[in-house]
Amino acid sequence: MTRNKLYSLLLIACLAGFIYLFYNICTLQSQTFRVCIIKNVTGYACPSCGTTRAVTLLLDGKITESLLLNPFGIVVAIAMTIFPFWVLIDIILKKESFFRMYKKAETIIRKPWLASILILLALLNWIWNIYKHL
Amino acid sequence: MDAQKVDMFMMTNAKYFEGHHLNAIREKLLSLDESKWGLVQTMQFKEPTTSLIVSLLGGQLGIDRFMIGDTGMGVGKLLTCGGLGIWAIIDWFLIMGATREKNMETFQNAFY
Numbered sequence: 001m002t003r004n005k006l007y008s009l010l011l012i013a014c015l016a017g018f019i020y021l022f023y024n025i026c027t028l029q030s031q032t033f034r035v036c037i038i039k040n041v042t043g044y045a046c047p048s049c050g051t052t053r054a055v056t057l058l059l060d061g062k063i064t065e066s067l068l069l070n071p072f073g074i075v076v077a078i079a080m081t082i083f084p085f086w087v088l089i090d091i092i093l094k095k096e097s098f099f100r101m102y103k104k105a106e107t108i109i110r111k112p113w114l115a116s117i118l119i120l121l122a123l124l125n126w127i128w129n130i131y132k133h134l
Numbered sequence: 135m136d137a138q139k140v141d142m143f144m145m146t147n148a149k150y151f152e153g154h155h156l157n158a159i160r161e162k163l164l165s166l167d168e169s170k171w172g173l174v175q176t177m178q179f180k181e182p183t184t185s186l187i188v189s190l191l192g193g194q195l196g197i198d199r200f201m202i203g204d205t206g207m208g209v210g211k212l213l214t215c216g217g218l219g220i221w222a223i224i225d226w227f228l229i230m231g232a233t234r235e236k237n238m239e240t241f242q243n244a245f246y
Binding site: 013035037038048075122 | 206213217220
């Protein structure tokens with residue numbers, strides 16, 4: 001993974017995310033179109049089902065409701081606001097501070113004890129999602 | 135290193151690398167000292183086919199990316215439901231190449 005590849009991938013992903021969010025806000029009441037394959041195939045929610053709804057709730061200022069719907073929403077919202085700016089500043093100033101942070105974060109997350117805690121949290125969130133019938 | 139040993143390594147391990155890597159690997163191995171043969175023989179590479187199977191089954195949750203060591207992208211895939219389902223499908227086609235690139239990284243970390 002090189003710096004430029006990571007940056008272009010992140011910018012494309014964030015742009016796609018913003019377009020999808022905008023589309024979702026514009027057609028808020030007609031929730032007929034779903035993208036999640038797991039949900040469409042099995043009928044059960046996946047760990048990140050409801051993230052879009054959580055982010056839209058966050059945009060309305062309802063932080064508690066957003067947390068109760070899916071805590072992933074806040075993580076995604078923070079990433080989507082901070083990462084594009086950081087990447088753009090890096091590109092303009094021709095630095096690679098974000099790339100170095102990404103590499104460091106990868107090695108930290110890969111530590112067994114931290115990885116198992118995070119996996120457990122994701123699994124618990126999944127169980128909660130299924131329980132909530134998202 | 136002995137050309138015969140290098141050819142043996144290339145024959146058994148060619149499937150783990152991209153075609154354009156093979157020449158560089160061969161030349162690197164030929165230039166290595168004979169004492170490195172033990173290390174070369176015990177190197178472990180990830181099977182591209184296995185990661186493809188994992189990608190087909192658990193790509194939505196980013197498990198394929200976690201498995202090959204792309205932790206950051208795995209987290210991204212998990213949080214966004216496989217990149218809204220699109221990234222998961224794209225990765226069915228990219229994951230084998232990504233695994234081979236990771237294997238090349240392992241090789242480079244050991245010998246360069």
